[in-house]
Amino acid sequence: MRKKISAAVIGLGAACVSVLSTVPASSHGSPDSPTSRQVYCANGTVSDCGEIQWEPQSVEGSKGFPSRGPADGTICSGGNSRFAELDDPRAGGWPATAVTAGQNYSFRWKLTARHATTDFRYYLTNSHYDPTRPLTRADLDPQPFLTVPYGGRIPDATVTHQGRIPSGRSGKQLVLAVWTIADTGNAFYACSDVVL
Template sequence: MRKRHILAAAAPAAAVPLATAIPAYSHAWITTPPSRAALCAAGTVKNCGDIQWEPQSVEGPKGFPAQGPADGTLCAGGNSRFAQLDDPRGGAWPATRVSAGQRLTFTWKFTARHATTQFRYYLTKPGYNAGSKVTRANLDTTPFLTVPYNGAQPPATLSHTATLPSGRTGHQVVLAIWDVADTGNAFYQCMDVTF
């Protein structure tokens, strides 16, 4: 009888780590080209903190560029839990090789499909220093691609193809934003590219 009580007490305690490892609310991240969140989740980049288990949770206030996360916290959506995404790592984030005028496809993976206002994609300005955090001052705040979604829910995966702007060389950062229609938040993803 005593063994049964010990097992009964141990079962809930063992379940706690499993329950806390699975986020209560999941959303989306960009898988290709690999975002910083995807690189951390895949183990390609180490020392990422919680983002390695929650690449879909980079959520912060919407309204960029007039509002939204503070400068230097854009890649983490202003969420201090994921501050590792804002660390430029001395410009050492793995980068996808691209060229000006190239058509590049961005693929989102959704784990919760919110009603959506739009998706927007921004690129750092010519001369961006890959060793610095992403700010409004070093981003072209006019998106190179905007995809209206008019309140619809996206499917489990969704891709957008854009023509990359010219005038860039070296290591640059793409900031992608998924504006949710039914909350005050948006989801932020940064991808490193090399022209």
Template sequence: MPKRAGVTALGLGLVAGATLLGTPTASSHGYTDTPISRQKLCANKTVSNCGQIQWEPQSAEGPKGFPAAGPADGRICAAGNAQFAELDDQRGGTWPATRVNSGQSYSFRWQFTANHSTTDFKYYVTKNGWDPTKPLTRAALDPQPFLTVAYNGARPPMTTVHQGAMPSGKTGRHMVLAVWTVNDTAMAFYSCSDVQF
């Protein structure tokens, strides 16, 4: 009799464990791949020593409300997540950079593993003279986004392209910060792309 009770308890434990493992987590995830983001460079193995983000490039999720709220300065690219801190490491300004042209039309592309009701997408760029060897801060960014795409609660397609112009008056190395604000949660997704004008 005690043996049967032990087997039953073990069986219930396995069922409970399987149920917990199968519980879905956040249902919205995404990243930019044009211009290629740091998390996608890690997932592609173009850049090494990336830690956990290489297996889940879609998970740089943090509080929304940027720039008034959101991740702390120096932790913006990782969305404030310590487990993705490699995204905030400037690596001496050596992240691979996408070549772009100042003031010219560009197709900004997001890839989603799960889409979600969306408030908007905003794109920021670093100021002229920013230091590409230091982690990204609000002070390093132009204060206004150079492109805003409103969604008003709609769900974007699993591959989403926003057509816009790269900011004018930029030369040299910069960073584009893309922020996807989820409509029906307190969260947003952050994606940093190194670019060369």
């Protein structure tokens, strides 16, 4: 009888480990307006995305951008090699959200785990940006076009920020969104391809 109970307990434990190992980590957040690369991977619009398709909310890297943070060429993945597919420009083939230069836009994040927040910052690529090459700091305006300070508060599960898309751009560009966490050394990064 003891052998049967022991075998049942071991079997149940193995089943629990198997089930738990297939559940994605409950992580953090990603923007869905404009749609980010990680969301396109998670919803199946873009294929061959690797692990990011199961963890679109997990693009976490060092904070302090642009003076610190992910290296050039790894910005869209937050410097996280597990999500390197986000840095691949796919010859400029990422789907893009249509936005209008000089107009207001609602930038929205869905957060799966909420954290004490320093701020959300939004950067736009400049006239030198080439969508067929990995993103570098030289491709971005040095200052964010929108900064939303939080002063350590915890945001809601869905956050929307109103901001004006900068003028003087046209064609395919990229919005880099950075959510800086107040009580850790990290931030969350997301690249959203746009057409102006």
